[in-house]
Amino acid sequence: MRDVRKDKNFLYTQSSIVTFMQCPLKFRYRYFDGLYGSDDETLKGSFEKGNKFHLLAERYFKEIDTDVNYIKEKELKELFEKLKEKYPIEANCRYFSEYEIRENAEKIRLMARYDLIILKPNGRVQIVDFKTNKRKISKKSIEESLQTKIYLYLLKENYKSVFENIRKIKNIEMIYYQTEYSEENFTVKYDDELHEKNKIFLSETIENIEVFNFDEYEKKEVNHCKVCEFKNFCWKNKKSVDDTLYL
Numbered sequence: 001m002r003d004v005r006k007d008k009n010f011l012y013t014q015s016s017i018v019t020f021m022q023c024p025l026k027f028r029y030r031y032f033d034g035l036y037g038s039d040d041e042t043l044k045g046s047f048e049k050g051n052k053f054h055l056l057a058e059r060y061f062k063e064i065d066t067d068v069n070y071i072k073e074k075e076l077k078e079l080f081e082k083l084k085e086k087y088p089i090e091a092n093c094r095y096f097s098e099y100e101i102r103e104n105a106e107k108i109r110l111m112a113r114y115d116l117i118i119l120k121p122n123g124r125v126q127i128v129d130f131k132t133n134k135r136k137i138s139k140k141s142i143e144e145s146l147q148t149k150i151y152l153y154l155l156k157e158n159y160k161s162v163f164e165n166i167r168k169i170k171n172i173e174m175i176y177y178q179t180e181y182s183e184e185n186f187t188v189k190y191d192d193e194l195h196e197k198n199k200i201f202l203s204e205t206i207e208n209i210e211v212f213n214f215d216e217y218e219k220k221e222v223n224h225c226k227v228c229e230f231k232n233f234c235w236k237n238k239k240s241v242d243d244t245l246y247l
Helices: 014-022 024-032 041-061 074-086 139-143 146-162 192-211 223-227
Strands: 094-104 109-119 124-131 171-178 186-190
Touching: 014 024, 014 146, 014 192, 041 074, 041 094, 041 109, 041 124, 094 146, 109 146, 109 192, 124 146, 139 146, 139 186, 146 171, 146 186, 146 192
Parallel strands: 124 171
Antiparallel strands: 094 109, 109 124, 171 186
16 A cells, blocks of 8 residues: 555646545545456446547647548537537637646645647637536536636646746636537636635645545445445445445
């Protein structure tokens, strides 16, 4: 077992922080012990579709030849065509596709990989995140989501290292592009006040993980146990976690 918190090169991500929030023990299995549970078969098709769409989008915004005639899936081809209609390549914009930003500061160690960052000629910056699942998202959920906080914070804090020769950016906004509902996308505006709030929140959240005593954590059955990838491993001495929940 390796306590990754002691490794100053370890950077927290949206996924790792969410994992800790769901269950500290799950975080320990994944990041201390390096364990991975079995994939949910029902999600494999959704993941595969999402990966294909992200790959097409990456090639498109990096201006790598992407011939739709080679796309076999009709649905995927239609989603890709809608994306190109929504975001045509503009000569006066700069596109950063599948771009990674890292911050290794004293109180905030974070990294994030962005689906797309667009730098507009007037200094406006758009973060575009592609959501490929069929479940609709709500404006309230994205405004309060950890992903929104991390992505906006990291870009504003590190924009000088992302955009060469850009001393100041005027506005940053994050757009959630729903491939299944391309006309129902949500935008989160960002400002200095929100930035300071996010900085405090992320600093405190990471500190809570850093000082957490895993040895004294008492395992509990919660709703997430039923869908957790480690449920059979974690509750191996029980008949079935499915049988013990919701009785």
